[in-house]
Amino acid sequence: MVTIYERKPGLSRRELLKRGGVGALLVISGSAIISPEHAWGLETSALKPETMATLIQLARDIYPHDQVPDKYYAIAVKGHDEMAAKDPAHKELIEKGIAELDKKAGKGGYRGLGWEEQRVALLTEIEKTPFFQAVRGGLVVSLYNQKEVWPIFGYEGESYSKGGYIARGFNDIEWL
Amino acid sequence: MAAQFDLKNDGVVVIIGSGAGGGTLGNELAQKGIDVVILEAGARHEYEDFINDEWDSFTQLAWKDKRTTSGDWRVAKDFPNLPAWIVKSVGGSTTHWAGASLRFQEHEFKTATTYGKVKGANLLDWPVTLTEMEPYYAKAEAKMGVTGTNNWPRLPGNNNFKVLKAGADKLGYKECHTGNMAINSVERDDRNSCQQTGFCFQGCKWGAKWSTLYTEIPKGEATGHLEVRPNAMVIKINHDASGKVTGVVYADKDGKLQEQKARIVAVAGNSIESPRLLLNSQSAKFPHGLANSSGQVGKNYMRHTTGSVYAIFDKPVHMYRGTTMAGIIRDEARHDPSRGFVGGYEFETLSLGLPFMAAFLNPGGWGRSFTTALDHYDHMAGLWIVGEDMPREENRITLHADEKDEHGMPIADVHFDDHPNDTAMRNHAYKQATALYDAVGATRTFPTPPYPSTHNLGTNRMSEKAEDGVVNKHGQTHDIKNLFVSDGSQFTTGAAENPTLTIVSLAIRQADYIAAQMSAKTI
Numbered sequence: 001m002v003t004i005y006e007r008k009p010g011l012s013r014r015e016l017l018k019r020g021g022v023g024a025l026l027v028i029s030g031s032a033i034i035s036p037e038h039a040w041g042l043e044t045s046a047l048k049p050e051t052m053a054t055l056i057q058l059a060r061d062i063y064p065h066d067q068v069p070d071k072y073y074a075i076a077v078k079g080h081d082e083m084a085a086k087d088p089a090h091k092e093l094i095e096k097g098i099a100e101l102d103k104k105a106g107k108g109g110y111r112g113l114g115w116e117e118q119r120v121a122l123l124t125e126i127e128k129t130p131f132f133q134a135v136r137g138g139l140v141v142s143l144y145n146q147k148e149v150w151p152i153f154g155y156e157g158e159s160y161s162k163g164g165y166i167a168r169g170f171n172d173i174e175w176l
Numbered sequence: 177m178a179a180q181f182d183l184k185n186d187g188v189v190v191i192i193g194s195g196a197g198g199g200t201l202g203n204e205l206a207q208k209g210i211d212v213v214i215l216e217a218g219a220r221h222e223y224e225d226f227i228n229d230e231w232d233s234f235t236q237l238a239w240k241d242k243r244t245t246s247g248d249w250r251v252a253k254d255f256p257n258l259p260a261w262i263v264k265s266v267g268g269s270t271t272h273w274a275g276a277s278l279r280f281q282e283h284e285f286k287t288a289t290t291y292g293k294v295k296g297a298n299l300l301d302w303p304v305t306l307t308e309m310e311p312y313y314a315k316a317e318a319k320m321g322v323t324g325t326n327n328w329p330r331l332p333g334n335n336n337f338k339v340l341k342a343g344a345d346k347l348g349y350k351e352c353h354t355g356n357m358a359i360n361s362v363e364r365d366d367r368n369s370c371q372q373t374g375f376c377f378q379g380c381k382w383g384a385k386w387s388t389l390y391t392e393i394p395k396g397e398a399t400g401h402l403e404v405r406p407n408a409m410v411i412k413i414n415h416d417a418s419g420k421v422t423g424v425v426y427a428d429k430d431g432k433l434q435e436q437k438a439r440i441v442a443v444a445g446n447s448i449e450s451p452r453l454l455l456n457s458q459s460a461k462f463p464h465g466l467a468n469s470s471g472q473v474g475k476n477y478m479r480h481t482t483g484s485v486y487a488i489f490d491k492p493v494h495m496y497r498g499t500t501m502a503g504i505i506r507d508e509a510r511h512d513p514s515r516g517f518v519g520g521y522e523f524e525t526l527s528l529g530l531p532f533m534a535a536f537l538n539p540g541g542w543g544r545s546f547t548t549a550l551d552h553y554d555h556m557a558g559l560w561i562v563g564e565d566m567p568r569e570e571n572r573i574t575l576h577a578d579e580k581d582e583h584g585m586p587i588a589d590v591h592f593d594d595h596p597n598d599t600a601m602r603n604h605a606y607k608q609a610t611a612l613y614d615a616v617g618a619t620r621t622f623p624t625p626p627y628p629s630t631h632n633l634g635t636n637r638m639s640e641k642a643e644d645g646v647v648n649k650h651g652q653t654h655d656i657k658n659l660f661v662s663d664g665s666q667f668t669t670g671a672a673e674n675p676t677l678t679i680v681s682l683a684i685r686q687a688d689y690i691a692a693q694m695s696a697k698t699i
Contacts, residue, residue: 156496166371
């Protein structure tokens with residue numbers, strides 16, 4: 001679960017960092033999303049940081065892997081902010097898509113829905129929309145093509161430089 | 177030394193494409209002292225340049241020029257602009273292929289006779305038989321270093337193979353081994369042996385897998401009779417008033433149009449580009465495209481009945497380690513209509529890396545049903561189904577009505593509808609493969625839909641009679657004596673086997689024929 005503290009005027013990033021010291025919290029401050037617990041932050045340039053925070057949750061709901069930290073979902077959707085900076089149409093697609101999702105979710109918005117099932121029910125309603133397709137289509141590459149996530153799935157990646165697997169377990173199966 | 181021929185040299189054989197067909201034909205002719213120019217649309221990447229990374233390699237090697245799709249095949253929905261996963265690079269799809277090298281079965285050269293009339297299928301017997309092909313298959317196997325032939329040992333089985341073999345034994349399948357692979361199991365031909373690296377589809381960085389890129393092409397170049405011109409995209413074949421072809425127009429690396437004169441032209445651009453080029457070469461004399469008096473150019477597009485089955489086990493497999501496709505079960509390759517379909521299929525081991533597994537396991541899929549499959553990636557085993565599909569006239573390559581590429585050439589549209597026989601075969605194979613993995617203790621199995629086509633076949637089919645097809649038994653077009661087709665688009669029908677060995681065998685045979693006809697001055 002991801003909990004969000006909404007930004008309040010006058011609250012410094014430093015204070016937020018202090019406040020955010022419990023659990024896996026995503027904190028929005030200025031134009032940034034910060035994960036104090038895991039010591040990473042993401043600046044947005046075109047999309048609202050709240051939008052980006054929702055996108056991160058959305059990404060996790062589309063491809064939920066409980067063993068994959070938020071950081072990798074954040075990296076996976078960061079491209080939408082970059083595209084939005086270059087392309088107003090893309091910015092509108094994402095901002096409008098998120099706004100509509102929040103509206104559908106009612107008071108508290110998409111991120112306010114406590115259970116994944118509740119959020120997925122909303123996503124199922126919009127899965128044919130260009131917004132959903134743009135987010136899902138990009139994500140299948142931008143999430144799974146991060147070399148840093150491969151070890152989490154037990155995928156070893158490049159092997160030529162290590163001499164292949166001829167002496168590294170190409171036939172090491174023992175349970176058959 | 178590699179030759180360099182003048183654009184005005186009208187004594188050369190021009191081959192379009194440098195893959196299994198074009199690269200082999202080029203070397204075979206050069207060895208006979210015949211001057212050859214191979215025009216290759218892609219760049220030249222040597223095997224040290226290959227990348228052990230699925231998306232980066234795809235960017236380096238794949239044919240990514242836009243194509244459109246139509247028909248009821250799922251590829252049209254999931255990958256509307258990527259109907260085929262083939263290569264635009266010197267060596268063509270022999271850089272990407274997995275190495276499986278199987279001879280066709282005797283009956284697969286005469287499907288019309290063997291299967292009888294199949295509604296909605298445009299079956300035809302090949303104008304050649306297995307007996308005629310055998311000596312050329314033997315030459316191809318020797319050239320390519322096919323394991324299990326010529327006393328070359330088969331490759332050792334990897335983890336994925338061991339799971340396959342255990343399941344095959346439990347199901348009572350008899351013919352299961354690590355295949356006939358054009359991958360060195362021992363050092364030979366001045367090339368390494370297989371180091372079980374995986375990434376066969378991304379180009380073999382050891383050069384252990386046969387590819388024209390580092391076998392046929394350098395051997396041909398060493399004769400001084402072969403020039404390979406990369407970044408040369410052919411857009412039209414020219415002809416004279418008598419109807420003989422005289423040269424080809426291509427866009428060079430700077431996009432500038434050039435004309436290379438030719439005594440003979442051989443088209444080997446794979447089964448989408450080859451008919452596209454013939455159709456685009458239409459003229460006042462040939463208003464429906466070159467070599468198309470039969471109207472069959474572009475028709476009968478086949479892609480093999482394919483699909484994959486992946487299975488998850490409670491213990492690790494690490495299927496991606498080692499040779500990707502060194503594992504086969506051949507028992508279902510027989511023709512046995514009691515199964516509810518004609519023709520047969522092979523099971524071959526297959527694995528994808530995590531990035532491609534995510535893209536291809538269930539395209540468009542999302543949510544926990546999808547992601548819990550990937551969560552157990554290292555506990556997965558997988559196989560590929562490759563079976564004979566039915567040729568249909570309406571499955572075809574056409575020129576797009578309005579969309580053009582950067583050179584002004586209409587892009588190709590690929591239309592494909594599954595024949596009921598294809599669907600029945602695929603469902604049978606899904607059931608058998610699921611039972612196979614269940615027998616080894618799979619906790620979950622995934623009948624995975626076909627990927628963008630790697631085996632593209634049949635769009636310039638070979639036929640005895642000129643009215644039934646595009647080329648004769650030597651790949652020579654029925655209509656134009658000095659125009660040949662040298663790739664898998666010649667295939668009359670697709671058989672159950674991976675096509676490369678047959679493409680190479682046909683190219684060796686075609687080189688003998690072309691040389692004889694040149695000597696006799698008939699072309």
